[in-house]
Amino acid sequence: MKISEMGEFKLIESLSKLVGKPRDDAVIMGIGDDAACWRTEDGMLLATTDSLVEGVHFTLKVTTWRELGWKALSVNLSDIAAMGGIPKYAMISLGVPRDTDAENISRLYQGILELAQAFDVDIIGGDTVASPVMMINITLIGVVPGGQDILTRKAAVPGDQVAVTGHLGASSAGLAMLNREIEFNYHIAKALREAHLKPSPRVAEGQALARCGVKACIDLSDGLMGDLEKLCKSSGVGARVFIDHIPCHPATVESFEDAAVTFALTGGEDYELLFTAKASVIEGVREAVSCPVTVIGEVVKGRGIRALDEAGIEVHVGDRGWDHFGRRGR
């Protein structure tokens, strides 16, 4: 079977089976969460890796080299954030077409460094090789603050509320704006562009979640519905999402109006944190962090994610929006 027919999730599932359980019992989390985690004598370490490939994840027609560097590191920072960790060391691997201007690679590095310095991350190594297209792979190593637990995808339990940090949908709205060359006013265009190309990973917030007693978390990279499904599947639970509770990004609402909720539900790359916990724990989180925290649903027994409209009627959420099982809404 071709990879394209199989899909990414099934492929990862099959590779994960092949790899099997780690033999070293210091490994607390192997394949299947936002980052791997293992115990050392003086605490827990985290490692995550993410690749961006030209033509697949980005195009240099709309992304500057600096922005590309920033984004490549930010997606990794977001994975460490989703474990409640402190990012420490990055390894940068580049695949570079031979006719690339060296100055552009410097700009790429400047984008990485700008974000690395903001989060106190040291670049400790890497690899640079020739490649037919530009590609960036970053591995980020982090630590878990002493005495603290990691956040995982396996810890959601029925009765938990489902919450998110920040606002959703602006990244994919930004992508749509850039790809379709839609013109908005300066402030909206800037907000959407930055949401897509310079996301701010929720590193401090991830640590605050862990301190406040949250156990279950994932970062929003593939889209709210898809990532919630992954979280719930790992935990062996289901969830209900209240569509009218979703904190759509104001710039998206202003620019794309009714489609804003679709971007928020399925758009992806928001790099906000999606987490579940008891109501009282979420109250604590709200006081501990400076960004918005919004309850958007609840964890239930069983399987699957159901999205409900303001009347409590189940709606179907697809890539192109959501509808009442066939009738396209909004």
Add this chain to the structure above:
Amino acid sequence: MKISEMGEFKLIESLSKLVGKPRDDAVIMGIGDDAACWRTEDGMLLATTDSLVEGVHFTLKVTTWRELGWKALSVNLSDIAAMGGIPKYAMISLGVPRDTDAENISRLYQGILELAQAFDVDIIGGDTVASPVMMINITLIGVVPGGQDILTRKAAVPGDQVAVTGHLGASSAGLAMLNREIEFNYHIAKALREAHLKPSPRVAEGQALARCGVKACIDLSDGLMGDLEKLCKSSGVGARVFIDHIPCHPATVESFEDAAVTFALTGGEDYELLFTAKASVIEGVREAVSCPVTVIGEVVKGRGIRALDEAGIEVHVGDRGWDHFGRRGR
């Protein structure tokens, strides 16, 4: 300036300057050695990363998927070996063309796993993305045995002997055989093919070097002359190499005869260890390891690597062989 005009080493040098010194003083070794190294409360950790890109580092015309997996991990194991470390955890990032058969990705993983299990390495994470060509990036994390120092490229001192483990040249001879479709007898063909596609990293030997008191080491990935130059440049020293002392691989001598020494000098990808130490330390190493250990030269004051023939006359070593400054030898 285009990357192709600048060359890999200059590019890495310029990026390394841009990155600057690590701000965290727990970092003992950042960019510029076989692996990065940082201190934790209970010891030192190592991390290294290497990418292989289809059409640049391998072609699936002559490499099986299993061999590709093996090789991708082995080049990383070799970097940990060159620091004297124990490899522990691997993160596997794949870029996969959409029309790839999933069965082939399983075979690739089986090759990785075969070697991982032999060296007690756990695969703890990774990333799989679409890509126009096949690419594999592996990040390998290791530990330094308690109470032991790391091996670095910075520790060669004048008066040291220069030594290598094993035999050299078979990997690049294997590549030449495969690319030029040369036919040799079964045993030679097998030895050369395996040297190129299934190298055995010198992990136990690296640890033995450190235990025996060796301080300066690099693994042979780019070729003896080039890697010795890197080691010496990092250490601020020069070296003399005695060409007739070089342990050419028997299968290369048998198949490529006089060209064997060229493969050994400049061929690359042997994944043997090149190290320098006092004669008495090297004697200790010879007793501690089961593979051949051959003294091939000496570290001297100054700069540059000089290759000398059996009469003590300096020869010029280029990509296409070596000669007495213009007159092509052997």
